[in-house]
Amino acid sequence: MTTPDPRTELLPPYARALDMVITGIHNGAPLIEMPFANKVQGRPGFLHGGAISGLLEMAAVAAIQHALHERGDEATFKQVNVTIDFMRGGTPQTTYAVGEVTRLGRTMANVEARAWQDDPTKPITIAYLHYLLKRS
Amino acid sequence: MKEKTVAEITAAHGGFDPRLAISFMGKAGHGGFLGMDYVGHGEDWVELAIDWREDLVGDPNTGVLASAVVISLMDNATSMSIWTKLQEFRPQVTMDLRVDYLRPSPKGARVFGRGYCYHLSHSIGFVRGVAHNGNLDEPLAHVSGTFIRVGDRLG
Numbered sequence: 338m339t340t341p342d343p344r345t346e347l348l349p350p351y352a353r354a355l356d357m358v359i360t361g362i363h364n365g366a367p368l369i370e371m372p373f374a375n376k377v378q379g380r381p382g383f384l385h386g387g388a389i390s391g392l393l394e395m396a397a398v399a400a401i402q403h404a405l406h407e408r409g410d411e412a413t414f415k416q417v418n419v420t421i422d423f424m425r426g427g428t429p430q431t432t433y434a435v436g437e438v439t440r441l442g443r444t445m446a447n448v449e450a451r452a453w454q455d456d457p458t459k460p461i462t463i464a465y466l467h468y469l470l471k472r473s
Numbered sequence: 474m475k476e477k478t479v480a481e482i483t484a485a486h487g488g489f490d491p492r493l494a495i496s497f498m499g500k501a502g503h504g505g506f507l508g509m510d511y512v513g514h515g516e517d518w519v520e521l522a523i524d525w526r527e528d529l530v531g532d533p534n535t536g537v538l539a540s541a542v543v544i545s546l547m548d549n550a551t552s553m554s555i556w557t558k559l560q561e562f563r564p565q566v567t568m569d570l571r572v573d574y575l576r577p578s579p580k581g582a583r584v585f586g587r588g589y590c591y592h593l594s595h596s597i598g599f600v601r602g603v604a605h606n607g608n609l610d611e612p613l614a615h616v617s618g619t620f621i622r623v624g625d626r627l628g
Contacts, residue, residue: 349530349532349533349539350528350533351529351531351538351541351542352539353528355506375501375502375505375506376503376505377502377503378502378503379502379503379504381502385503385545385548386545386566386567387503387507387541387542387544387548388503388541388545390544390548391539391541391542393541394539394541395539416540416574417574418571418572418574419544420569420570420571421544421569421572422568422569423566423567423568423569426566
C-alpha cells in the first residue's frame, strides 16, 4: 500500500475502523483507499454496497473540505441526500475513491464521488451527493 | 470457516425467513462489523437495527453516525424485504439507492431501518424504506431504490 498522507488523521472513526487511508491528491481532491477485508464484505467474495458507499461518503467529505480550504471558505456543511449507482461488483482487492465538487455555491454543494479498483476508467460505484453549506 | 450463503440457509429452511437469515448475515462480513440485528417483519417488509458505537461515528464533533451506516442498514433491510415478499431467496444486486437525510441519528441512539418491497417484476425489485430511532413516525431518513435479479451463479 502507498504511504498514508498525514490528512488520514482527519478521517472520522468510521473511516479508521474500515482502514481507509488518504494517499494523495487525484484530480485535485484527496484520494482515499480502502483495503479488502471480511469487515467490508457483503455476499461472499464481494464488497458490501454499504461499505463502498461509506468510502464514497468519506471521499465526498474530503473533497468538500479540500475545496472550501482552497478558497479560504470557513463554511460548515451538512449532507442532505445521496443517490448511489452500483455499476460493477466490488471484488476482493483495494478500492480507491475520489470526490469531485461539481459546484460549490453559497448555500449548497454538489459532489460526485466515484470508486474504482484496478481501472480508474471503470468505476464500480458512483455517488451523487448534495450538501447544505452553513456560515456563522 | 466457510460462510453459509443465504441460498443455502433458505434451501435448508424451505422458504425465506428473515430472522434466520439475519442470524447469519448479521454476524458475517460487513453486517457483522456493524452488528445488524433482526427487529421484525411483515409480508412485504423487514426491520433491522444497529446500535450506536464510537467506531461508527462520521462526525467526531457531534457523535453522529456515518451516513453510510444508515445506507448499509437500509440496503440490507430493503434487499431482504424482496425475499420476504417473494417468500424465497433469489440472487440480486443493488442497482441504485437514494437516501434523503431528514435529520442526523443522535449520539448513543440505536438506529432502526424498515425496508419495504412495494413492487416486484421478473427482474427488478422496487423498494423504499424508513430509518428511525425507535419511533417510525419520527423518521431520520427516507430511502428508495431498485435491485436487479442476477444469475443463479451468485447464490
